[in-house]
Amino acid sequence: MDIKRILASAPRKHDRGEPAQLTTPWGEAIDPARVRAEHPHPQFAREGIRSLNGWWQYAIVPTLNAGESWARMRPPARYDGRILVPFSPEAPLSGVGRTVLPTELLWYRRAFATPKLDEGERCLLHFEAVDHACACYVNGERVGLHEGGYLPFAFDVTDFLRERPDHVPAHGLIEENDLVLCVWDPSDEGTQLRGKQRLAPGGIWYAAQSGIWQPVWLEVVPACRVESLALRPDPAAGMLRLEVRVCGAGRLLHVDVTAPDGALVARETVRADDDGVALEVQVPIPDLRLWSPDDPCLYGVALRYGHDVVHSYAAFRTVEVARDERGAFRFLLNGEPLFLRGVLDQGYWPDGLMTAPSDEALAFDVQAMRDAGFNLLRKHLKVEADRWYYHCDRLGMLVWQDMVSGGGPLDAWASSYKPTLLRRSWGAYADDTPRHRERLSAGDERYREQWRAGCRETVAYLADHPSVVTWVLFNEGWGQFDAAVAAAEVRAADPTRPVDAVSGWYDQRCGDFLSVHNYFRDLEVYPDDPARLVGEAASRGGRAFVVSEFGGLALGVQDHMAYQELYGYDTYEDAASWGAAVAASLAAADALEPAGLAGWVYTQLSDVEEEVNGILTYDRRVNKLTLATEAVRQACAPQGEASSEGEPASVLAGPRETGRRAPRPDAAATPDPARDGGAPAPDEPGAGAAASDGPEAQRPAAAPLRR
Template identity: 35%
Template sequence: MLFLGATAAWLASCTLAASIVPRQNNDTDYKIGNITLDTPWTSTVGTNPWPEYPRPRLQRSYWKNLNGVWRYRNAAEGDLGSPPFGETLEDPVLVPFCLESALSGVTGKGPNGRIYSWYQTPLEIPSDWPSDNSVILNFGAVDYEATVFINGRNAAFHRGGYFEFSVDITPYLNANGTNELMVHVYDPTDQGRTQIPIGKQTLNRGGMIWYTPCSGIWQTVWLESVPSEHISKLDLSADMDGKVNVTVHSSTNSSTLVKVTIYEPHSQNVKATATGSSGTPFVFTVSDPDLWYPDSPTLYNITIKFGSDTVQSYTGFRTISRRAIGGVQRPLLNGKFIFPFGPLDQGFWPDGIYTPPSVEAMRFDLDVLKRVGINMVRKHIKVEPALYYKACDEMGFLVIQDMPSLRPDLPDKNGGCGIIRLEGPNEQAEFNRQLALLIEQLKSYPSIFAWTIYNEEWGQATSPPWPEYPLTDLVRSLDPTRLVNAVSGWTDHRAGDFDDNHHYSTPQCGTPFWSTQGSGPEGSDSAYDKSRIGLQGEFGGIGQYPPKGHSWYTDLNRQTSYELTNSTEDWNYRTHDLLNQLREQTDLFSCSGGVWTQTTDVEGEVNGLITYDRRIIRMNETLWKQDTTALYEAAARRSDTVNATQYAAIVDRSVDGIQVGMP
């Protein structure tokens, strides 16, 4: 077998060398905190992290990155009423790394977490910015509630740990140019009966699937200079027929002339121009666009002019839909059945926790996946920085974007030994609000393929009326251009576009057999639902103990997975076997996509395609490329209507004389 020989050669070839040029290192009292496990980029971060323009879909020329060394103080309940204005806070903190991370310099979650925190930094407005412009302060994400003060005045409040927000700070700035920014952060992760969207974060829950929490500022903070009337939000989509749909939202909610210019790919030659009005959608058509596919992710740069405001953006022309082919519901990209296959992508880092040490580090994971032919990632109950989605757009990844889950394990209200999934209507309403924020923030990225509302019943009401039905309608009303995975795993009441099965380690994708584990009320877990797309939402989870020095925990008892193998050769044998099973289920049944667990090891989970420190790639890349290609070839055999209906007559569908096969 291919994967049982020459292991040393290919393993050596996929071990990453740290050859990254260090960024600037200013003279400060900041230093990296106590670190459990580093990556090849840890020592190169310096004190000017993430210097790239952070919002690629709405770029302006006048901007200033505020990442770097700020001041920090651990706060207490009630401190918001007496902010420490004018004081110099005691500790350095490196923004944008969450407080629990080594790269923040603060490091450590404390016995009750980082519940209350103060951040502080001076603000200097560049002297060459137009004096009659407004100054906007932008935050990529702050977990969980942020109260923003400028020069001792309360300028803004934001709730939601995964979502960007902006503040017009012009009225609060001093004429002499000396300004102070302070941010108070409240993060109630795992506090009492608090139930908020937190994904995989935890303070003290046991088990292999919960990880170090992330508190505070964890995405880029920046200033920009804008005209007093400016573009506040841009919604942009383009389909396979060349139809471009644009909505320009203005800071004043006015109806003003907008001019859109689209350029040829990799060129300044104009492809098309159009005009419309802000505040309402307008549609125009571009002739003969090159379409966006994973293997040819063509993007078009765009300039949008609105009064005296000019922004740069981009789009890709593609259409996502579904229909029956040979009696089987299939996901379509540009009218063609595409088989989305890729890993559960958790986005955790041993040095930065939620924040990769750099854009280069973030793209490394995607580069590895692309080399083996993977065309999809399931972004698992986390939202990434905007530059992640830009990378997926550029590299050709379909993204199944999950909504970050509510805390799923509240103790029983009545003192029983069980747990409840949803605390009450207020928690449901806040989840719904933040789900809408997710859609609005990300819906213009071409790579987004589908939205996931619930993962494995976490925070999902377990008695009717089932919330996934109105939430599916909500998502479709905000974004009718994507598919909706209402429930990934269980409990499934047949809302949305996917019948999504989770099963470790073997797949059960669109098959006439299924596991009864985790079954809920009648009708919630059953055989494949032929009215929807069959998706293996999670499977695999094959693990291997990393070599010494490459794991989060040194104690083998704290390193685990759904299955463990003795060696890299054995790991590749087992993964090949499971991918072959998924291919057979595509050939024989109604499988239309698969999600492998997972991109990297994460803390106690040692089932990654790559180790947590990103230094060792477990995959025999030649074999994995062959296996992913075989999946796509099987899907292609089922993609033609004639072939799909006649395929049973072509393929040998007997096992020990028993006929098996397509529905």
């Protein structure tokens, strides 16, 4: 055990001051009139949506008993100014730069025009995410309430709209409807799901955010329409199975499936005889191509029901945990063992915080890690925008999806010090007793019910994405409870994916992985006792061993740091020594594959606030691996001679040795049916610079770390 690293990473009280005004390239170029204007859902996309992103009015109002009154308060008489939606008021891109407290209510207001509605058509108002609880009003009437800060929801506002004017003036639309949203967010003073947000951030905890933080949009849907779609690809049968619910029974449902090049490969037509009843459609797919990181093949899917047309896509692949030919438990993709080389992805930006400044920014992170040779991203304690998963689908990046954590204040001994110092505690602490639930911040039954509901909804929401290959339920004991029960419930809801029930410590002998975090010890493969396993793991006779967090090596890059007070584990003064240490760390992890290691997740993709342990800087303008490579080239080049363009294996040997081939030329060519014009999507012609030729190191100096 490395005591020096433990002491260096211990939380400490400090005044971190105001952050530097870092901007990403996409935030710097943002157009408020077209911010995040793409269709949010490429797997369920109709044409002609209307984005409501852009400038709104806002007010932050101190309110007595805000947590009890948010659903019935009257709007303020005056507003404080304007806010750029979809960025939270805490995010610099919002134009506000103000923390909303649990004793305050956050109000939004804007006008919008009544869309043209034919007979029977409905108008839906979509919010992709609002943190945490909100009441929505249209023209003074409450249209709905919602609680939960990470998943999308919608209100049918048709009956609350004002009539369209008979004549539209030459200067444009008349926005005759008044939309008001009231938001209350308890942040970490509550027990609700909130991930890594804190009102007093520092170290591994990040700034709290409130209100709208993902796109808002309007959609007109026909009277007879597709209500929902679930994709159930069956590679063994060569069949695409679809579960479709319709509104307005008695019509024919047409399903077309196209290859990545647009060629029609299959067509099926069935009659829908019942409203709201799941209609099962089976479409045989000839010469089926499997999806993988080497060949991320996406089939286009189009559904036509009356005048309604919905575009989607599907992919065929299988994932499981099973023994390899030597008897070791491995992660299998399409029946073949695949060693997982992953990166922890927090999903934060300095200008948008939890909100990516653009669709290109979402794609950039995925492409940058793929270019570095990693094949997995672990989306950490956050549900990302749906388009991020789309980019992982089309680029061939595997995803381990965390559930969002919550619960009461953490017990420092139970959640950190004890498992750090005493490894034997990892498998010897039950999470299903009242006392232990309380110690693990899960004593509140309301929190536990919110977590169960959030878990169910997250699994259902992301189930159709081929890139999502594992559900991660609990992290380091934060709000952990009844993990064995939760693993069984998730397995029943989705039997097609493995479950990492407990990532870090306090293993409950369930799930498909023995999943540990190791920042302070020499890496090794720990034994698992098959006789003590429960559930699916017991039936199988074992679990795959993964190091689901390690590394965290820190390097500050001058002019690209949010704070001068920096956080990391091992810290390095220069890029060359940092790069060598990263390469050695990854090589040590790779070397454990013959001993039974099934994969690893390195911490982390980017710097975040005080943390400088990212591969990319917080502003995404410097790739530290590139910086390290250049430093080694300069050091190795003879005096007076320019360095070569070679890539030293000592710096990048770990992630480069993935055995990954380049994608087939048409693998990522599936057009995005949900793209709403404007700049080309990252997978369209002309978009290569935004997707893969983004910010590069310009040899900035590495900053000394201040403790």
